[in-house]
Amino acid sequence: MSEPRVQPDPAFELLGLYETALPEVYGYLLSRCGNPTVAEELTSETFLGAVTACRRPEAPPVSTAWLIGVARHKLADHWRRREREERGLRLVHEQEVETTDPWDGQLDALMARQVLDELGAHHRSALVLRYVDGLGVPEVARLLGRTVHATEALLVRARSAFRAAYREKEGSDG
Known part of the structure; x- marks a missing residue:
């Protein structure tokens, strides 16, 4: 044995x-x-x-x-x-989606961090995973427990919310 x-x-x-x-x-x-x-x-x-x-x-x-x-x-x-x-x-108030992409221009990093902190957690998490961590939409969807299509829609709304908040902050700081 x-x-x-x-x-x-x-x-x-x-x-x-x-x-x-x-x-x-x-x-x-x-x-x-x-x-x-x-x-x-x-x-x-x-x-x-x-x-x-x-x-x-x-x-x-x-x-x-x-x-x-x-x-x-x-x-x-x-x-x-x-x-x-x-x-x-x-x-939750849905915002109108713009067709221009805010990620094409240059952003002030400090202001962008402040704007991210002010966004809702669902928008912030999607944007950080996609654009800071550089993950693809399918991986972001998996991490957030969403479908790919729901994540794409979330990213559209998150970019729109970020864009609006960034422009508002840019206007108030200028």
Whole structure:
């Protein structure tokens, strides 16, 4: 009869990576949400979620890139939660869609960050995933739990809302 072998806990590999990956994960989240408190909470959620995920039999090898992927999912979850909360507090007013693309011109980065922070979570999440993270529409749709067509429509509305808010801020700052 052979002795049962104890497998090492994969979470120990994550623990070894923690100190080097922590600043990168936190920096990734902070640059996307702009709020240190939220970034800290999401970083914590990322590492807690990673411990559970890395213990699954089909888990990929633990790496900083994998942790950033976990963080991206936690951020998308945060935006979905926030959007549900905001939706419960206000009525959604659809804006008229313009045919010109605001992304063709140059934007003031600081003002663009402020405008993004003022948008609803659903618009902000779609724009950040698409234009800051550079993800394709199908990947954005998957992360937001939407169909591709619903995500395309959301991006149209989000760009319109961004454009209107940016122009308003541009006019009030000028």
